[in-house]
Amino acid sequence: MNNKQQILKKRPVGLPDEDTWELQSNPIPELNKGEVLIKQHYISLDPAMRGWMNDSKSYIEPVQIGDVMRAGAVGEVIKSNEHPKFKVGDYVTGWSGVQQYAVTDGTNWHQVDPSLAPLPMYIGTLGMPGMTAYFGILEVGKIKEGDVVLVSGAAGAVGSIVGQIAKIKGCRVIGIAGGEKKCKYIVDELGFDGAIDYKAENIHTAIKRECSKGIDVYFDNVGGEILDAALGRLRMHARVVICGAISQYNNKTAIKGPSNYLSLLVNRATMQGMVVMDYAKDYRKAAMEMGGWIKQGKLKSKEDIYEGIENFRETFLRLFSGDKMGKLVLKVIEDA
Ligand SMILES: NC(=O)c1ccc[n+]([C@@H]2O[C@H](COP(=O)([O-])OP(=O)(O)OC[C@H]3O[C@@H](n4cnc5c(N)ncnc54)[C@H](OP(=O)(O)O)[C@@H]3O)[C@@H](O)[C@H]2O)c1
Known part of the structure; x- marks a missing residue:
């Protein structure tokens, strides 16, 4: 099984151009003990990603040239090598990259329930x-x-x-x-x-x-x-x-x-x-309250979903042209 990934090739000046990322198809490595393989359904496209491409001091390390472009994601655990927390079939969200599959030890990932809200909402209003x-x-x-x-x-x-x-x-x-x-x-x-x-x-x-x-x-x-x-x-x-x-x-x-x-x-x-x-320890409480407001019809959530990992750059640019409504999401797997 191969993993399509968007790799950062150069640091853009101004808007990212066609040479900023390269779409690669790479083999998925074997899982070490305590790791899971996540099939990523949706990637979160956020304005902050533009800042992470600059080689300057910020609240987080910049993405390095040659690395998979960092992004939030939501997907399904499809393989586990004795992971202590996640099992096959769990849906999870966390920090990963613009890619179809992620191998992780689960740090910074947490479980979500697709019966309570659609998956893209977990990288938007509930994310x-x-x-x-x-x-x-x-x-x-x-x-x-x-x-x-x-x-x-x-x-x-x-x-x-x-x-x-x-x-x-x-x-x-x-x-x-x-x-x-x-x-x-x-x-x-x-x-x-x-x-x-x-x-x-x-x-x-x-x-x-x-x-x-x-x-x-x-x-x-x-x-x-x-x-x-x-x-x-x-x-x-x-x-x-x-x-x-x-x-x-x-x-x-x-x-x-x-x-x-x-x-x-x-x-x-x-x-x-x-x-x-800085508020990570209270996310759960906030998500519960916001989930309640959504259920009561007081809070509306809108996700604008585009498809195809190969369309990452042109979809990302919609953040800056304004050509989208609500939360911008990219579906990166056909059978999500
Ligand atoms: N501090 C934090 O922890 C944190 C966390 C998340 C996000 N953020 C920041 O919050 C802001 C909104 O993020 P978001 O995820 O909600 O993005 P978003 O608002 O869903 O998408 C970006 C929007 O910005 C508007 N825009 C683009 N260029 C503009 C310009 N030159 N002047 C005015 N508006 C412009 C566009 O809407 P129009 O069509 O209306 O122009 C575009 O749709 C961003 O600055 C992001 O970096 C900060």
Whole structure:
């Protein structure tokens, strides 16, 4: 049995081009004692993967040239060599790579139940992006009933959940997204109070219109000019959650920082970065609560699924073109 894998061939400058990864078909090694073989059904495509390709200091080691591209995955255990925790037939999710099969000792993998939620949801709303939204808006954003919450990347994996949690907690929620379809989706289907199409409107005027009394919590997924505009409308004691800066990830020059930062001083506001892994010990509790909200119809989860490991690069680029809705997922095995 061979394993198709996407191997990092070079570090991109700007958007990854055709030579960034190479699709290889390699034999699957024999299992050592205590290892399992996982048939990966779905791969999680995340903006953070772009950062992991840079050879610079971050919260995690960069992917090395010649290695399988790192990614989250969900799949099925199909072989075990006396693994202490997992048996054949178990469904599991964890950190692996853009490949069809993974051999692992199970570190950083945990079992999931496909009868409770579809497998792709375990790498979306009930996985890393959902956890980011949950801890980012509750622990860092510290939302309270009545707060005005503004979130960018609002139709995406993290932003769509951030906005819905804020609604559950009684906030007024405005989302920023690219295009009419996404703006309509977050208001009509997800229940946001308002939307800003940053591709069609002047971001400063639109934030002023939608948040006329200012912003209590800004959840930032994009950075750049949108962050700057949001800083300009903060209310007293506002919280700014720095979750990501996708508008800057493919920059060929240095990242542009906010020029409106003195608004933090004037408004006694805080701006705090967060990394989801810091909350790992509480993931289970968060997933239980979010699962409850999904069951009660209070939280909607959307996965946008594409097929074929050979289509990895063009699917990955949808994160940056915005040509997808909700959580971006790649199915890498035909019979998933
Ligand atoms: N700190 C953490 O622990 C952590 C964990 C997970 C994710 N993140 C970060 O959270 C952010 C969202 O991640 P996600 O998984 O939910 O991705 P996502 O929102 O599902 O996908 C990315 C979206 O970003 C938008 N976008 C792309 N280029 C943009 C630009 N130049 N300006 C404004 N918007 C742009 C696109 O939507 P539009 O069509 O609306 O433009 C695109 O669909 C990312 O920055 C990611 O790195 C951080």
